[in-house]
Amino acid sequence: MNESDPHIENNLLNSLKAFLGSHFLLNVINSIQSDIIIKDHKSGFDAIQLFNRVYKLAIRSSNQQYTDLNTELEFLESYAALEHMRFPKHRIKIHTDSSLDPNIEIPSFVVQSLLESVWLSGLERDKNTDLSITVQDNKILFSFSGPTGTFKIHPKVEAKTRLALDRLAMMNEDTELDNSIIQGDDTYLKVLLKPCS
Amino acid sequence: MLTAIIIDDELKSRQGLETMLHSMIENVSVVASVDSVNNGIKAIQKNKPDLVFLDIEMPKRDGFELFDAFDVIDFEVVFTTAHEQYATKAFRTTAIDYLLKPIDINLLKEAVERAREKREKDKVNKNFEVFVSNLKKDKSNQQIAISSSDGLLFIKIDNIIYLRGDGAYTYFFLKSGERITTSKNLKEYEDLLSDYDFFRVHKSSLIHLHEMKKYVRGEGGYVVMSNGDSVDVSKRRKENFLNALSKL
Incomplete structure (x- = not known):
């Protein structure tokens, strides 16, 4: 795969634009503004810290096709904490297999939009929703599944999720992986799971 | 406040x-x-x-x-x-x-x-509007005052076929073929025209009962007005509508 593929770079740039202009970030800024107005200094401080982390990691992610698992997890945990600040009754729990090498590289800027889709669907249903992400070492392989083996893209994040999935498809073009390809129609993605080794 | x-x-x-x-x-x-x-x-x-x-x-x-x-x-x-x-x-x-x-x-x-x-x-x-309308309630030449962008427009009630509401706006359909838009909701005109044989057949429609040509039965049914326009009657309002017709 060509590391400086202009299509992939362009996709990453568009993904960054979509993230920085996302309703999520605008709502977070509104929430921080509210903390300042209602003089909840602790909450405002914590939110600024998280926002700063998410913002920097997003910029960094947009400059590279791959990111190490540790950095990605930091990005996701910070995103999850910000969502929790907005909706204190709900929480995203991220479980990571402790046997994973934290330095393993995975495609950057992909998981957050998937996680946001699941989060938004969970908020609407007011129920727990699962997203499992399998990462295998040394291969470009992601697989996603919901509780029933299908994953629905939430319409609010459809554009940026499509960007991420398009990029994954481009990155997978030259590989010989046989069951990591995401197939989809307009509303659903059917994901073929690859068993963890 | x-x-x-x-x-x-x-x-x-x-x-x-x-x-x-x-x-x-x-x-x-x-x-x-x-x-x-x-x-x-x-x-x-x-x-x-x-x-x-x-x-x-x-x-x-x-x-x-x-x-x-x-x-x-x-x-x-x-x-x-x-x-x-x-x-x-x-x-x-x-x-x-x-x-x-x-x-x-x-x-x-x-x-x-x-x-x-x-x-x-x-x-x-x-x-x-209420004041002007009251002044003109001599039953021989009744008019209604409608707010427009540059003032008030007076329309003879007899000239109104029906009114259609769309959010904050109301459209008047007149015998002259004109359609007039006003930035008042339909409920306000329903109140104003309640004494003049107008009936709210639908959430979005208030008709002049004397301008009906035909009522077609159905779940709610619909009416055909004198200008040929069809206006739906909601299921919820059908019974009261038929009562109003029987009193004409």
Whole structure:
């Protein structure tokens, strides 16, 4: 795969634009503004810290096709904490297999939009929703599944999720992986799971 | 004092807006602050506010669904959202303003002042229309005064075939073939024309019973008016409508 593929770079740039202009970030800024107005200094401080982390990691992610698992997890945990600040009754729990090498590289800027889709669907249903992400070492392989083996893209994040999935498809073009390809129609993605080794 | 209700699924967002209104804008009182469209409907029915700050994308029901619960939108609406793409739809309903989050205090002040001015102007216009209408109630040559952008327009009631409501607007369909638009909701004209054999056959339609050509039965059915237009009769109003016809 060509590391400086202009299509992939362009996709990453568009993904960054979509993230920085996302309703999520605008709502977070509104929430921080509210903390300042209602003089909840602790909450405002914590939110600024998280926002700063998410913002920097997003910029960094947009400059590279791959990111190490540790950095990605930091990005996701910070995103999850910000969502929790907005909706204190709900929480995203991220479980990571402790046997994973934290330095393993995975495609950057992909998981957050998937996680946001699941989060938004969970908020609407007011129920727990699962997203499992399998990462295998040394291969470009992601697989996603919901509780029933299908994953629905939430319409609010459809554009940026499509960007991420398009990029994954481009990155997978030259590989010989046989069951990591995401197939989809307009509303659903059917994901073929690859068993963890 | 302008009374206001805030509808937003995010607690922080409601708290922030309420504090801005309370501490940075004069003469606004937040009488309720709720987290969903359903609770918003109850709060509006109970408090009858002048102004509603309404978020759009909320879980379960979005902000636009609020309007389905009301025949008459007798309050001003300011949408507060992070989503730019709904602005056109918002202004087609009854929005007096559309504020993007994070909320700009200057735009918030302008929105409140616009709402205040509209409430006061509506009150004056309504009083004047009722006054003029009463003056002209000699039953021989009745007229109605309609607010237009540059003043008041007088129309003979006999010249009206039917009226159609669309959010904050009402369209008059006249025998002359003209269609006149006014920025008042249908309920106001329903009240004004109640003594002149007009009947609300549908949430969005008020017809002049003397201008009906035909009633076609159905679940609610529909009427054909003297100009050939068909107007649906809602199932809920059918029985009262048939009673009204029997009294003609």
